[in-house]
Amino acid sequence: MTAGKRSRGAALGALAAAQFTVMLATSIVNVALPQIRDGVGLSDGGTTWVVNAYGLAFGALLLAGGRAADLLGRRRVLLAGLALFGASSAAAGLAMTPAVLVGARAVQGVGAAIIAPAALALVMDLFPPGPERGRALGIWGAVSGAGGAAGVVLGGVLNQAWGWPSIFYGVALGTFLVLGASVVFVPRVTAGEPAPFDLPGTVTVGLSLTGLVYGVTTARTVGWTNGRVLLGFLIAAVLGAAFVLIERRSRHPLVPPRLFASGRVTSGNLLMALFGSVWIALFFFLPLYQQQVLGAGPLVTGLGQLPLAAANMLGATLAPRIARRIGATATVIAALLTEAAGMLWLSGIRTDGSFLTDVLGPSILVGLGLSITFVQLTGLSIEGVAKADSGLAGGLVNTTRQVGGAIGLAVLATVAGSVTSASHGSHLEALTAGYRTAFAISAAVLAATALLASVLIRPSTKAKKTRKKACTPSTNPHPSSSDSRP
Numbered sequence: 154m155t156a157g158k159r160s161r162g163a164a165l166g167a168l169a170a171a172q173f174t175v176m177l178a179t180s181i182v183n184v185a186l187p188q189i190r191d192g193v194g195l196s197d198g199g200t201t202w203v204v205n206a207y208g209l210a211f212g213a214l215l216l217a218g219g220r221a222a223d224l225l226g227r228r229r230v231l232l233a234g235l236a237l238f239g240a241s242s243a244a245a246g247l248a249m250t251p252a253v254l255v256g257a258r259a260v261q262g263v264g265a266a267i268i269a270p271a272a273l274a275l276v277m278d279l280f281p282p283g284p285e286r287g288r289a290l291g292i293w294g295a296v297s298g299a300g301g302a303a304g305v306v307l308g309g310v311l312n313q314a315w316g317w318p319s320i321f322y323g324v325a326l327g328t329f330l331v332l333g334a335s336v337v338f339v340p341r342v343t344a345g346e347p348a349p350f351d352l353p354g355t356v357t358v359g360l361s362l363t364g365l366v367y368g369v370t371t372a373r374t375v376g377w378t379n380g381r382v383l384l385g386f387l388i389a390a391v392l393g394a395a396f397v398l399i400e401r402r403s404r405h406p407l408v409p410p411r412l413f414a415s416g417r418v419t420s421g422n423l424l425m426a427l428f429g430s431v432w433i434a435l436f437f438f439l440p441l442y443q444q445q446v447l448g449a450g451p452l453v454t455g456l457g458q459l460p461l462a463a464a465n466m467l468g469a470t471l472a473p474r475i476a477r478r479i480g481a482t483a484t485v486i487a488a489l490l491t492e493a494a495g496m497l498w499l500s501g502i503r504t505d506g507s508f509l510t511d512v513l514g515p516s517i518l519v520g521l522g523l524s525i526t527f528v529q530l531t532g533l534s535i536e537g538v539a540k541a542d543s544g545l546a547g548g549l550v551n552t553t554r555q556v557g558g559a560i561g562l563a564v565l566a567t568v569a570g571s572v573t574s575a576s577h578g579s580h581l582e583a584l585t586a587g588y589r590t591a592f593a594i595s596a597a598v599l600a601a602t603a604l605l606a607s608v609l610i611r612p613s614t615k616a617k618k619t620r621k622k623a624c625t626p627s628t629n630p631h632p633s634s635s636d637s638r639p
């Protein structure tokens with residue numbers, strides 16, 4: 154391996170670790186929520202904001218974080234995000250009151266919104282389009298998907314061994330280690346052309362997304378017709394319309410129209426939103442089934458995520474090879490259907506089930522499908538984007554996944570809760586019926602997304618010509634100019 158490849162490999166390792174940390178913080182608190190509630194005196198309703206505060210800030214500020222990375226320098230913005238993320242994680246562990254804890258989680262979300270798009274843009278800068286970028290995105294996908302599963306594992310281990318504050322101290326320690334590695338290994342990349350930051354657009358879209366995510370997350374506990382929920386949706390709609398008007402008139406818009414010139418960015422983000430609606434819900438319902446129905450403790454529940462995490466890493470590693478063999482469209486469809494099959498299998502969980510009979514097999518299928526889909530849709534969503542907009546493209550695809558996940562989880566939690574309430578069986582039977590319904594709907598959403606992918610994803614002109622050249626010997630040693638166009 155040449156020195157250049159080694160240095161890029163070390164940089165990729167640091168960037169992937171940064172993404173892993175962001176995904177880890179999304180799920181690491183899930184198995185410790187009862188202990189966190191008792192530790193700082195949260196109410197049942199307030200406990201949900203330990204999760205929601207992070208997701209709200211993360212989803213609302215991703216576009217701003219991506220654009221800041223493009224304009225101010227990706228490495229500089231990444232390091233600032235990691236420092237903020239680590240400091241807020243430590244503050245969460247030290248929290249003694251609900252307000253401090255929820256506030257620290259919100260600041261964590263701000264840090265995550267800075268880290269994720271900057272790190273993805275740096276990966277795109279370091280690895281040009283082609284097999285190298287495919288392999289890099291495979292590694293990226295492996296750690297992204299594994300981060301969600303690893304969060305449940307580490308959350309269970311740390312919570313049982315040293316109590317809930319150790320969860321946040323562990324995240325803080327890991328973040329500062331990643332910060333040090335990034336300082337050493339991640340190279341400086343030239344920032345985009347100097348341009349005014351679109352402050353009106355940033356504020357309106359941020360508040361619009363905040364209203365939307367607040368509405369759907371609050372609806373999980375108070376219902377969809379509650380005044381606070383409706384107010385959140387109204388704010389989202391009004392400010393969303395204002396954002397569109399501002400962007401049309403701005404000379405330097407936050408989301409320039411050129412970003413969607415290829416059409417594949419739009420398709421990739423739409424599919425990512427649908428896919429994300431199931432992703433986050435999986436790591437919500439599966440641990441609940443293991444703990445509330447099967448009676449597993451936090452540690453056993455966490456360890457039960459290891460097969461899913463292993464399958465996730467394997468799938469992400471294989472994704473580029475599969476895509477080169479059968480094509481991106483077929484790979485996405487096959488992966489979505491594989492994950493749908495796993496969800497359908499989970500929809501048969503039983504009250505008297507076990508990990509081996511009800512969880513292990515479908516977890517492996519879900520992990521394989523999830524990781525391959527994520528890698529392919531991420532690549533699709535940034536394909537053909539100009540280097541100056543790569544941070545924004547990374548912020549956009551993360552936004553669609555995060556917001557789609559918030560909406561999907563709110564809808565599925567509401568439906569599952571309604572089924573549980575309407576059940577006439579025992580408490581465990583009622584809970585299981587609700588979880589089965591959530592998994593069945595998830596399977597249907599994934600199958601519908603696979604069908605939509607077959608319509609939306611078409612091979613690019615360059616991809617078609619590349620495959621044609623690979624299959625047909627060339628008779629012209631001088632390719633035409635049209636062959637070299639992106």
